[in-house]
Amino acid sequence: MATGEFALIDELRRGLGQVEDDAAVIVGIGDDAAVLDCGGRRLVACTDTLVAGRHFFAELGADDLAWKALAVNLSDLAAMGAEPRWALLNLALPAGMATPAWRADFMRGWQELALPFNLRLVGGDTVACDGPLTVTVTALGLLAGDALLRSGAQVGDDLYVTGTLGDAALALELAFAERAGEAVEDLPGAATLEQCRRRPTPRVAFGQAAQRLGARCAQDVSDGFLADLHHILQASGVGARIDGDAIPLSPVLAGWVGDDWQRLLRTALTGGDDYELILAAPPALAVQLQTAAQQTQTPLQRVGSVLPAAAGLQLFWQGRRQDLPEHLGHQHVI
Amino acid sequence: MATGEFALIDELRRGLGQVEDDAAVIVGIGDDAAVLDCGGRRLVACTDTLVAGRHFFAELGADDLAWKALAVNLSDLAAMGAEPRWALLNLALPAGMATPAWRADFMRGWQELALPFNLRLVGGDTVACDGPLTVTVTALGLLAGDALLRSGAQVGDDLYVTGTLGDAALALELAFAERAGEAVEDLPGAATLEQCRRRPTPRVAFGQAAQRLGARCAQDVSDGFLADLHHILQASGVGARIDGDAIPLSPVLAGWVGDDWQRLLRTALTGGDDYELILAAPPALAVQLQTAAQQTQTPLQRVGSVLPAAAGLQLFWQGRRQDLPEHLGHQHVI
Numbered sequence: 281m282a283t284g285e286f287a288l289i290d291e292l293r294r295g296l297g298q299v300e301d302d303a304a305v306i307v308g309i310g311d312d313a314a315v316l317d318c319g320g321r322r323l324v325a326c327t328d329t330l331v332a333g334r335h336f337f338a339e340l341g342a343d344d345l346a347w348k349a350l351a352v353n354l355s356d357l358a359a360m361g362a363e364p365r366w367a368l369l370n371l372a373l374p375a376g377m378a379t380p381a382w383r384a385d386f387m388r389g390w391q392e393l394a395l396p397f398n399l400r401l402v403g404g405d406t407v408a409c410d411g412p413l414t415v416t417v418t419a420l421g422l423l424a425g426d427a428l429l430r431s432g433a434q435v436g437d438d439l440y441v442t443g444t445l446g447d448a449a450l451a452l453e454l455a456f457a458e459r460a461g462e463a464v465e466d467l468p469g470a471a472t473l474e475q476c477r478r479r480p481t482p483r484v485a486f487g488q489a490a491q492r493l494g495a496r497c498a499q500d501v502s503d504g505f506l507a508d509l510h511h512i513l514q515a516s517g518v519g520a521r522i523d524g525d526a527i528p529l530s531p532v533l534a535g536w537v538g539d540d541w542q543r544l545l546r547t548a549l550t551g552g553d554d555y556e557l558i559l560a561a562p563p564a565l566a567v568q569l570q571t572a573a574q575q576t577q578t579p580l581q582r583v584g585s586v587l588p589a590a591a592g593l594q595l596f597w598q599g600r601r602q603d604l605p606e607h608l609g610h611q612h613v614i
Numbered sequence: 615m616a617t618g619e620f621a622l623i624d625e626l627r628r629g630l631g632q633v634e635d636d637a638a639v640i641v642g643i644g645d646d647a648a649v650l651d652c653g654g655r656r657l658v659a660c661t662d663t664l665v666a667g668r669h670f671f672a673e674l675g676a677d678d679l680a681w682k683a684l685a686v687n688l689s690d691l692a693a694m695g696a697e698p699r700w701a702l703l704n705l706a707l708p709a710g711m712a713t714p715a716w717r718a719d720f721m722r723g724w725q726e727l728a729l730p731f732n733l734r735l736v737g738g739d740t741v742a743c744d745g746p747l748t749v750t751v752t753a754l755g756l757l758a759g760d761a762l763l764r765s766g767a768q769v770g771d772d773l774y775v776t777g778t779l780g781d782a783a784l785a786l787e788l789a790f791a792e793r794a795g796e797a798v799e800d801l802p803g804a805a806t807l808e809q810c811r812r813r814p815t816p817r818v819a820f821g822q823a824a825q826r827l828g829a830r831c832a833q834d835v836s837d838g839f840l841a842d843l844h845h846i847l848q849a850s851g852v853g854a855r856i857d858g859d860a861i862p863l864s865p866v867l868a869g870w871v872g873d874d875w876q877r878l879l880r881t882a883l884t885g886g887d888d889y890e891l892i893l894a895a896p897p898a899l900a901v902q903l904q905t906a907a908q909q910t911q912t913p914l915q916r917v918g919s920v921l922p923a924a925a926g927l928q929l930f931w932q933g934r935r936q937d938l939p940e941h942l943g944h945q946h947v948i
Contacts, residue, residue, distance in 0.1 A: 288712055288740050292703065295721040296728065296735035304699070305734055314736035316700060318756060320653015325736065327752060329704045331743045365638070366650060369626065370663045370704075370750045378622055387629035394630065400639055401630035402648035402659065406622050409665045411745015416704045418661060418752045422652060 307427060310515070312359040312500060313419075315427045324362035324421040328352045332412035337455070342382045343389030344478040345415065350393050352502065353419035354482035355555040359500040361428040361491025362421030364397045364484060369404035370416040377413055378406075397484060428490065430515035432497030433560035437586040439520060440559040440569070442483045442578050444530040445505055446537075446544075447476035449551020449610070469532030476530075480555035486580070489572035490559055497560035504552040506593070507609025512560060513593060522584040524549070524597030541597060545605055549595075552610040560586055641761060644849070646693040646834060647753075649761045658696035658755040662686045666746035671789070676716045677723025678812040679749065684727050686836065687753035688816035689889040693834040695762040695825025696755030698731045698818060703738035704750040711747055712740075731818060762824065764849035766831030767894035771920040773854060774893040774903065776817045776912050778864040779839055780871075780878075781810035783885020783944070803866030810864075814889035820914070823906035824893055831894035838886040840927070841943025846892060847927060856918040858883070858931030875931060879939055883929075886944040894920055 289309065299305035306322060307315035313326035330349050332338040340348075350367065357364050371378075394401075399419075433439075451473035457464045467473075487498060497516065501508045505527070513520055527548050529537060537543045559580075561569060566582075573580035587594070595602045623643065633639035640656060641649035647660035664683050666672045674682075684701065691698050705712075728735075733753075767773075785807035791798045801807075821832060831850065835842045839861070847854055861882050863871060871877045893914075895903060900916075907914035921928070929936045 288705075288717065289738075291717055292721070292735060292738065292740075296703075296724055299734050299736070302732065302734050305736055308734065308736050309738070314700070314702075316736065316754070318652040318654045318657055320651075323652055323657060323754075325700070325702060325752075325754065327702045327704055327737055327739055327750075329706060329739045329741050329750070331706055331741055331745075333744060334742060366648070366659075368648075368659060368661045368752060369630075370661055371622075372663060372665055372706075372748055383622065383625055387626070390630055398636065400633050400636050400642065401626060402633070402639055402642050402650065403661055404623075404626065404643070405661055405663045405750070406626075407663050407665055408668060409745060409748065410667060411665075411743060411748070414706055414743065414745070414748055416661075416663070416739070416750045418659075418702060420650070420657075420659065 307429065311430050312356040315360065315423065321422040321424050324357055324360050324423050324427065325418065326353055326356040327416060327418040329414060329416040331414050338412065342385035346386045346389035347393050347479050349415040349417045350390055351480045351482050351555060353417045354484055355480065355500040357419055357421040358482050358484045358487030359428060359498045359557055360423065361487045361498065362423040363488055364399045364419060364421045366400050366402045366420040368418040369401055371406045372409040372414040373406060374409060374413055425491065426496065428487065428495060428498035430497065430499050430512050433512050433516035433518050433586050435518055435586050435588050436562065437497070437560040438563055438566060438582050439522065439584040439586060440561065441528055441556055441581050441583050442486060443481065443556040444528045444533065444579070445501065445554050445556060446533045446548030446551050447473045447530050448480065448553040449547040450533055450536060451477035452553070467532065467536060472530070472532055477553065482555055483557045483578055485576035486573060486578040487557060489576055490561070490569060493565055493568050493572060495559060495561040495565060495569070499558050501554040501556045501558060502552055504550040504609030505558070506549050509558055510593065510608050512558060517589050519587040519589050519591035519593060520584055521587055521594045521596065524595060524602065526581060526583045528579060528581040541602065550605055550607060550609055641763065645764050646690040649694065649757065655756040655758050658691055658694050658757050658761065659752065660687055660690040661750060661752040663748060663750040665748050672746065676719035680720045680723035681727050681813050683749040683751045684724055685814045685816050685889060687751045688818055689814065689834040691753055691755040692816050692818045692821030693762060693832045693891055694757065695821050695832065696757040697822055698733045698753060698755045700734050700736045700754040702752040703735055705740045706743040706748040707740060708743060708747055759825065760830065762821065762829060762832035764831065764833050764846050767846050767850035767852050767920050769852055769920050769922050770896065771831070771894040772897055772900060772916050773856065773918040773920060774895070775862055775890055775915050775917050776820060777815065777890040778862045778867065778913070779835065779888050779890060780867050780882030780885050781807045781864050782814065782887040783881040784867055784870060785811035786887070801866065801870060807866055811887065816889055817891045817912055819910035820907060820912040821891060823910055824895070824903060827899055827902050827906060829893060829895040829899060829903070833892050835888040835890045835892060836886055838884040838943030839892070840883050843892055844927065844942050846894060851923050853921040853923050853925035853927060854918055855921055855928045855930065858929060858936065860915060860917045862913060862915040875936065884939055884941060884943055
């Protein structure tokens, strides 16, 4: 994320995205995706751009790049509860980049993610550029009924997280250390972490199941758990209590974090790039959500509850309230 | 257009865009836009990426850039006969680019084109990059009935062109000459040409009218008239006869071309960036199409007719058949 990105987005939303007099725009700029009324099922549209050297290391394999460029978009659709259907792909390619091998790798990585969802590429644009490789994916999904919105959390709701948090952030930390020539500790399971970073699993099936069950609020974790939770709290006008001990960690990360609050904070709580879902839902849905999680093979952990706005964001760990960090999320340097 | 773009697109289409078993994809990769069945009106989706120094001069004003980035997409929707509804905007911004003045200019230029169509920005992504400014717009439109397709031309159809051709190409030629420090002839009306290049008029209203009248085939002129006509001929499996004397030229261009076939060829016939429509329609629609053209204030000129495939592409000028040029269109250098 560029410094000031939020300010620019806000300007664009106010300047170009006024949708008050367009009844077909059910959700405009400001959530994980737009929701549009075409007369049949609702259309859900989102887009993300990844730039080499900024959102991914330039030497990343084309297969992993394709996976990730699609995955971050499918994660946005999942956070709306939508069914992924189609995608458009824009490639700005430096000279000599798109060799036959690169193209074959790219298509293989894309299909490994797209095929299980029956998602089709229906358009795009490829251009040459003198700058870094830039990949933009626009994903289109369909939805019956109401989307999961950032603004849908209500006081009394349970807060959940899918999967585990922090793996991608620790993998990135190790990758940076290695690049800097620093001694990198020999961490059992580091390869697993790196796999999480390169090939995040968008929680598409669970997001759809939660939407069908009547949940109203979700957001995917891309900027960092606390930053993305903060988006929910702001949009919903509520506060929250988070139990740091309940944050789901992979065995590798749990071992590495141990009793170190700062390690937990900078990976699982603010690290970002997890592409897990934060969900807020009434306690009455708890059993059904856990059943849906099992059916979709999605780990689901309750991590806190929604409080009135005046309570703010309260963070507990080992029985004590903890100060909030200065930055709730990370900057998208890579 | 990067060398080999068509090959890459073809690979992507075959590799990632197989839509044979997705009945909701009415048109996939290979036309001006995709047509998708969401259950209500059909969704039409297209996307284009513009890179500074390649698709536009880096010093282009942000207002003209915004207009053009949106216009090239609206032109694709027009070529399908769709009603523009929504857009997504991806900006990859070099450091220091998005000053308040730049942002205000960008939004002004965008709105000057978008507001008359009631088109809303509903999503996007802004990222920082170390390369050239890159703008990607994805446009979404709606359509009742069948789209205007490249594959819709039939033997006996009349071929039409909207507006005038070649103005943008001559403006670009003059701009390049000026940049190269060459003596640029003092051409009356050069400012008009440059305005055509910077702010093309997507033929949205006429495209929709033609679709409603039952026309079946259109394509917008971005690569050059002959190149884009060739796309129609290939997709429809037909040939064509084009009367070069009937090609509509602005007074400025007509004066500059005079009796020089090479000048006509490299501007109006192969120059590109016109964003006019090529339309193929049965003679029975001729009167209705001309009426629709008048109602939408769109100049419409018959320039030839569709022949059987065996006839190939026949080009006439001043009563004589002319050789086809080696390149039917231009390369997207700027």
